[in-house]
Amino acid sequence: MQLNTPSSPHIHSGDQLSQLMQRVLWALLPAITLYVVFFGWGIIVNILIAVLAALTFEAIALRLRKRPLGSNLGDFSAVLTAVLLALALPPLAPWWLLVVAVFFAIVFAKHLYGGLGFNPFNPAMIGYVVVLISFPREVTTWLPPEAISGESISFVGALSATLTGTLANGINPDAISMATPLDHLKTQLTQNHVISEIIHDNTIFGQLAGSGWEWINLAFLVGGCWLIYKKVIHWHIPVAMLASLALIAGVFWLIDSERYASPLFHLLSGGAMLGAFFIATDPVTASTTNRGRILFGIGIGILVYIIRSWGGYPEGVAFAVLLMNMLAPTLDYYTQPRVFGRGRNS
Amino acid sequence: MSNTSYRDIAEQGLWQNNVAFVQLLGLCPLLAVSNNTINGLGLGLATLLVLLCSNLTVSLIRYWVRPEVRVPVFVMIIASFVTAIDLLMSAFMHDLHKILGIFIPLIVTNCAIIARAEAFASKNSPGYALWDGLMMGLGFMAVLVVLGALRELLGQGTLFDQAHLMFGSGAAWLTITLFDDYQGFLLAILPPGAFIGLGLLIAAKNWLDQSKRKRTEATLATSNPDPLRLHPDQS
Amino acid sequence: MIRQLFQYKGGVKLPEHKQQSTRLPIQKAALPQRLTLPLQQHIGTPSTPIVEVGDSVLKGQMIAKAASLISAPVHAPTSGRVIEIGEYAIPHPSGLKAPCIVIETDGNDAWCDHRKPVGDCHDYSPDQIRDYIRNAGVVGLGGAGFPSFLKLTLGNDRVVETLILNGAECEPYITCDDILMRERPLEIIKGLMIMKHALVAKNCVIGIEDNKPEAAAALRGAIKELAVEVEVIEVPTRYPTGGEKQLIKILTGKEIPPKALPIEKRVVVHNVGTAAAVYRAICLGEPLISRITTVTGALKKPANYEIPFGISAAELLAQAGVEESSVERIIHGGPMMGFSLNSVEIPLIKTSNCLLVTDKKTVPLLDKQQAHACIRCGSCADVCPINLLPQQLYWHSRAKDFDKVQDYNLFDCIECGCCDYVCPSQIPLVQYFRFAKTSIWQAEQEKKQAELAKERHQFRQLRIEREKAEKKARHKAKAAKVAANNSENSDKKQAIEDAMARVKAKKQQAAEASPEKPESGGNT
């Protein structure tokens, strides 16, 4: 009898890495759909280009590192990184912007550290920040919702805008470049306007927190809750992050609602929901203990608020995530759970 | 260190034990002023000069200094030279001096210089010490210039921008603009780019060393070609 | 009385696969031609043979005696002749060989005359009971094989509040305790009463997972019949509830610290099989020579077999109808904690509670060699019953960073395999932990050896120096004698030399005392 002798346990739950990643992708679907509804097909083009680039770079990196391609490419982690990156960058951004961002995400932030599981920093956010500081103009010009611009962007139109930089006939370039609500708010505040005035003056702010944005953020919330339900992510990080963000935003808002935006605005604008459920929760780069996760989430919430309110950048999710990524190993070390039968501090 | 040869010292300084690449010393000026080739060159030269003077002096006085004041004495010698050079640069290359700013007086604390004084000059004769200073300084300057060129090229698409600061206004023609409407990859000239750039340069050096080693190994055709494996799972 | 149940954190719900082997009642395994009895079938020191090759032995006769306090004797499971005392493969993950006594059976199954049943245990003192149990070679049948009499010994001024019988049997496939409880509940309860007597325990509790209602009912019946006060408690089915400390937590809410013994918290846990064995030893005078073993998986006739120790796995599997061609692995123990055998030519011993035969169809297994990288998802930490961070343990074990891995409490890990079971990257976590644990043990061993070597080396240096000095002194003395003839102030010289020698010796001592000085390393 030829016997196989691996170590115990000999059975397995059957959970698979690629399935985990796929679930996260599914959870993004509602938000992506709403994105298309509100902002046109640009985002789809973004995603396609980013995924293509990510798979290419991943394959090259694996080949150079002499690692098997098959199971690694099939784990969907690169796809997920690419999709998250595409969601963070403005639709109709030039294709090379996406490619540079993906290059830094996949090659620098991931494979130089040894690939999946070893990177200390969130690859998608590294990619995003690299292009943000290198090409601030391209990264901070966003599309207004179609309802405001009155232009509707078709798939082909988006493709040609992204690849060649030329817009389809009849579309006014000025009509489709605009600052995001957060950016706009910040700019206006620095000009000593007050919030009621700013919001009143501009249709971009929608009903809750930015026309279009508010619904997309709610869709991220729904997807995120499904992920928690499916046990793909733990509740700690998103809840801690959103709660702390809402809490400080609430405090300042109560102090002076003309200089500080409402908690609802903070929760439903920019990348708050995407960040809370999909980016801060990246298991590789987040803290992995429960207490650590809570501190990690709180840290991100606070940093997001600080950067949004007083920093140089209108949106702070990416920086906050990276900053807390730096803290994660330390957090992990100091928040080890109490071992069964041991006192807390042994 | 008695059997060191000039050739060895040169090889050590320029490549094998390069201050910036291998010893990872003198990083502050290296990263701070290397956003531009000319800045790199300027600081590199200043450092080289100080290194030469300090190595020579330290070697000359090596028998007179007792251990408890060794560091203060070395540091003071270095500081004197640096101040002198600082003053000279301020007088004759005022604009460049202004750009390099605080990093000229900070040559004093360029760890590389005191490290050479401690590790080499205080144990060797003046001739060797001078040669060591020259080679180490050149090695350091080379890295400064290469990193500067790389960052300048990527960051703003030019080379030797502002050459006139160093060589006078007649040298403006030295500036090369590679792409005319190049937008500039700002990461390269911002602080993060400095770190990443140096990391990549060192990786490139490792790669060169590795492929050289592989080649020699292949020619030797040893029975056991695997180099060091720290982590057996990578075998 | 309704007892409040507690919860331990973690654990997993596993598919049970228990019905296969409970369809048939306990089967008696046919007696084979040869029995191979390892000298070590328990935790502790291997026992010492007290028979010689060629001796005839009778069933129940002691053939190897306990070699130390933590050790257990071995008895002949049947009558026959000792034909060899030598090294044979034993059931151990390493597949290594160890000393065994081989008996050729004669088929008579003749009992020796040592059987001295104890009528009522209450006539005997706890000490006497323990001696009986010890001599009967009873060890824990729950898996670890710890000599049971030790766990029936009270420490100084210790009180046992709760004596727990562990009938949880949380591992999938295994049903040996289940079937025992169903078929021989009286033996168990009687054994339990003996244990209670030995420990002067206040209460007795039997913990059973709620997927074994028949067993619980049978035990309750027996309790009623015997009119004793024992609680049978059904605990939620969840792996590893059968773990000693987990069961204690569930039943009493007490957490036993790592490395501590349950008795320090006034609790003692024994397996139900152990209780039955105690009953047999005390009331029937039968030493531990057989047990019930579950043989299940891809077989024609999965069932629980009552086996004589020393029977080879091959023999037993043949009786259970194995299809050799399709077998992929044979697991000794359960699928979560057991180890796979690299040969079927191994004897079954006191701790063999299960043989699980797998093939591709009925028991599909995952190939752990297809592992992915750890993404630190934390699933493993969620299920760890000890509340460890398996991902960190893995990270450092993988890097062989043995200091860090101990910082993360590697040695608290009970190797239950929960983490491994849920890991989406299918990393063989437990094997990493075992690798790290055994490596650390080995390193400690080496360190001890190094210490010893260092001492001996230093001693040797000292000796050589001394010899040299002596030799020199002799030389000097000789020379001085010669010189004394030519020089009158030689006395003075001698005095100086003596003084110098003394100074030297002193220096030598000082050098030894402060080992920083380079001289002390000494040149050989």
Next chain:
Amino acid sequence: MIVRQILITGAILGGFAIIGSTLVAVTYEATEERIEQAHREALLRSLHELVPHERCDNDLYHDVIEVTDKALLGSHKPTRVYRARKSGEPVAALFTSIAPNGYGGAIKLLVAINYDGSLAGVRVLQHHETPGLGDDIEAQRSDWILSFNNHSLSTLSSEQWRVEKDGGVFDQFTGATITPRAIVKAVHHTLKYFQQHREMIFNTPSMPREVESRE
């Protein structure tokens, strides 16, 4: 014995200090003047970029006063004003005014205003704007800053002294309005200050120059 050792240590360090400080002091003596001169030349170069040598014959370096006006000159600290004259006649004034509300904080400007109130030119001396976005105000990077040349309070109305987005005549940069807005406002204010204080500016005697050496 111990005291001697301590003294020797002190003496060694002191001895090297003598050598070191002599070296430095000698160099300093030798270069002092040259440094002063280089410093002056550098400053003059930037001033003469806006008011060329042909247009003035006075010593700009020494013909300087300090004025303070938080509202119009952007800082509560004294603002330096260099005065250009030809044959004693006022030609232009060069303000080192501040644009306080740039995107990254204050922007230091050099605003040259001809005696007639028109702009001789504007340059950015120091700023913290975002590279790649707000830094097109530097003369090396774009010509935007030259668009001020020759404008004055009379050529443009107050409404026109704004960026295009706010209804004025000056360009903004795509995606960056704050920076140009801040500069346009600061230049506009400086012009107003000049208009109000022209005579005072040219008539106040120069402040003594020796007290502050290098900055």
Next chain:
Amino acid sequence: MTEYLLILVSTVLVNNFVLVKFLGLCPFMGVSRKLETATGMALATTFVLTLSSVCSYLINTYLLIPFGLEFLRTIAFILVIAALVQFTEMVVHKTSPLLYQVLGIFLPLITTNCAVLGVALLIIQEEMTFLQSAIYGFGAAVGFSLVLILFSAIRERIAVADVPEIFRGAPIALITAGFMSLAFMGFSGLVKG
């Protein structure tokens, strides 16, 4: 009060000495392999940095300026620092062998830590008052310590990662420092300057 807070925020986060101002990189790279040593180094540097910024201020205001000897700044400061460090080293060596052993060969390297001299020079350049100097020095040290400790924790993690061979050691450490610097850019603009 807010002024001092701003100095602190500015030196610790916005203009972090290591990641933005490029000062003190040698110990940052050299003593960050292990968390323990990094912590020791952080403590020692905090002590020396704060003390030397105060001393430098005093020497500058009461010795150099009155005698018109500003050109001797560098040399005088470095002398103070070197002596201070040497003194600390001897004291630590004697009184706490444990600490000495943790800091090992790196204590002397504090002398040649650019951050220490850099702080002294910057204080003079920015014309700070005594209290400002002290806070500035302390803030710089805290910023240095913060990133050093975080960096060492990350390095401990990547030391066992599957980093490609040619990137092992210094290259990946530098790239990590680059990413940290990238993350710190998020703080830019917090203190307008």
Next chain:
Amino acid sequence: MLTAIIILTLLATVFGLILGYAAIRFKVEGDPIVDQIDNVLPQTQCGQCSYPGCRPYAEAIASGEANINQCPPGGEATMLALADLLGVDPQPLGTEHEAEPEATVAFIIEDTCIGCTLCIQACPVDAILGAAKQMHTVIESECTGCELCIPPCPVDCIVMQPVKQTAQNWKWPYPIHTLEARK
């Protein structure tokens, strides 16, 4: 100019005095690091590091004369432990000692041994028993496997044997990952 020189000299002299005082007041003897290094070394005392025994090698490392990769019996583990202890980068071992050395002990073939006592003199840890002209034996538990006794033996009766593996000293193998495997 004179003030400059005077003031700086004064400053330096004062510091010099302080340091001179401190050097005496805070004098430290001994070097604990050598002990620590010594504790990491395997104490085989084989001399393959080119130093006579482990302690001299430890001293050489402490003084910076020797690299940390010169001890073959310690292999990679010792080198890594030293790198960790001293906070330096790991150094590659020489290619010839690449594999983790297998633990061995010396064994004297008793029939051939002529009792010359030469191996006793060679053994650094006195692990060989025997008197002149009598058969010698190696005490297995004390032999460090240094092989120093092999060359002196005139009749080549000493062989190295692997330490016996038992269920007690058996080590679980390092798991194999196909994902990370390169070849």
